[in-house]
Amino acid sequence: MDGSQKDKLRGIISSTIIFECSLKKYTSFSIGGPAECLILLDKKDELQPLLRFCSLENLPWHVIGRGTNVLVKDEGFAGVIIVLGKEFKEIHPGESRDGKKRSLMAGAGHSLTRLSALCSDYGFSGLEFGAGIPGTLGGALVMNAGAWGGEMGQIVTEVTIETAAKKIRVTGEQLDFGYRHWQGFAKYKGQGVVTGATLLLESGAPEEIATTCRELLKKRKDRQPVHFPNAGSFFKNPAGESAGRLIDSCGLKGMRVGGAMVSTVHGNFIVNRDHATARDVLNLMDKIKKTVKESKGIDLEPEVHFI
Ligand SMILES: Cc1cc2nc3c(=O)[nH]c(=O)nc-3n(C[C@H](O)[C@H](O)[C@H](O)COP(=O)(O)OP(=O)(O)OC[C@H]3O[C@@H](n4cnc5c(N)ncnc54)[C@H](O)[C@@H]3O)c2cc1C
Numbered sequence: 001m002d003g004s005q006k007d008k009l010r011g012i013i014s015s016t017i018i019f020e021c022s023l024k025k026y027t028s029f030s031i032g033g034p035a036e037c038l039i040l041l042d043k044k045d046e047l048q049p050l051l052r053f054c055s056l057e058n059l060p061w062h063v064i065g066r067g068t069n070v071l072v073k074d075e076g077f078a079g080v081i082i083v084l085g086k087e088f089k090e091i092h093p094g095e096s097r098d099g100k101k102r103s104l105m106a107g108a109g110h111s112l113t114r115l116s117a118l119c120s121d122y123g124f125s126g127l128e129f130g131a132g133i134p135g136t137l138g139g140a141l142v143m144n145a146g147a148w149g150g151e152m153g154q155i156v157t158e159v160t161i162e163t164a165a166k167k168i169r170v171t172g173e174q175l176d177f178g179y180r181h182w183q184g185f186a187k188y189k190g191q192g193v194v195t196g197a198t199l200l201l202e203s204g205a206p207e208e209i210a211t212t213c214r215e216l217l218k219k220r221k222d223r224q225p226v227h228f229p230n231a232g233s234f235f236k237n238p239a240g241e242s243a244g245r246l247i248d249s250c251g252l253k254g255m256r257v258g259g260a261m262v263s264t265v266h267g268n269f270i271v272n273r274d275h276a277t278a279r280d281v282l283n284l285m286d287k288i289k290k291t292v293k294e295s296k297g298i299d300l301e302p303e304v305h306f307i
Contacts, residue, residue, distance in 0.1 A: 009053065012053055014046065017037060017039050021081070023038070023067070029230060029272055031229075032073060033072065033074050033076025035081040047193060051193070060080070062077060062079065064307070065083075068232060072307045084107070084195070088109030088196070090196075093118075093122050101200050104124060108194045112135055113133060113134065123205060125208075128150070128213050129146060130147075131213035131214075132216065132220045141156065142194060143303075146180075148219075153178075155199045155201060158171045159184075159194060162192065163193075179236065225269050228271035228273055229271065231304045250292055260281045261273040261284075270284055
């Protein structure tokens with residue numbers, strides 16, 4: 001990005017712009033090189049001008065939530081990384097038109113775990129599975145995040161997406177969620193930013209919802225590595241199988257490449273054991289895939305997105 005582009009950008013964006021920003025602290029893996037530019041975008045009405053600027057100046061851009069499901073290359077990202085801030089965290093609790101269900105409109109920058117806790121305060125049931133899933137609502141929608149049999153696709157009725165040119169409301173069949181993937185978003189990828197969503201929830205007793213959330217959080221802590229940075233489950237579960245069990249039964253727990261290691265707690269977590277590089281993680285990923293393919297005949301597909 002040259003000086004004139006930087007000046008133009010400062011004219012469009014009133015919130016924080018960081019040039020040559022290390023992405024380590026913006027990802028749960030704590031891995032990755034710098035972004036040429038990172039914008040902590042607080043104002044809704046600056047998003048479209050920003051996307052138009054990137055398009056006009058031919059600058060690649062990418063939006064991340066909390067970076068809890070991404071691996072950033074060691075070379076970093078030659079372009080603009082957008083992180084949704086303040087005005088993308090608004091929430092509006094309400095009810096469905098017929099008054100039978102509860103609805104929650106929320107900005108895509110809101111933390112999913114926090115939303116789950118707020119739902120419990122409001123007596124809104126359905127997002128208990130989100131307790132302890134780190135990341136934002138936007139990231140959870142794009143990933144169709146889920147746990148314990150629940151997933152975002154089951155409770156979302158409308159998503160708003162903004163491109164450089166327009167604001168789009170996605171509803172009904174267009175939503176089209178799959179396993180840890182939102183097919184409906186594929187046509188907007190690289191062009192659209194998820195800015196908010198409406199969730200349809202049931203009415204429930206706050207104490208019961210809170211108890212369920214606490215139990216799920218405890219199960220999570222008992223089963224997942226908590227001491228080393230990671231990006232959650234690295235691979236998707238193959239149909240009818242558990243990626244973690246497959247990796248475990250191949251004896252790969254504890255296997256290391258450089259600073260990256262297969263967690264000794266959960267086979268499907270690659271952890272940043274000791275200053276791992278993205279290259280370490282990718283080499284370890286290849287070894288895991290190769291071993292599981294040779295030993296079980298199954299192709300593992302990464303759940304983590306690469307930037
Ligand atoms: C300890 C741990 C436990 C986890 N447990 C679970 C679990 O139980 N279940 C589960 O499903 N996942 C789990 N994850 C993975 C991860 O937390 C989820 O996928 C989460 O929903 C990602 O949200 P994020 O905001 O961090 O997205 P990011 O990781 O920042 O981004 C993920 C993808 O979404 C895109 N994206 C993010 N925000 C937007 C937006 N506003 N508009 C357009 N695109 C966007 C990014 O470009 C990227 O491609 C876990 C991760 C960790 C570290």
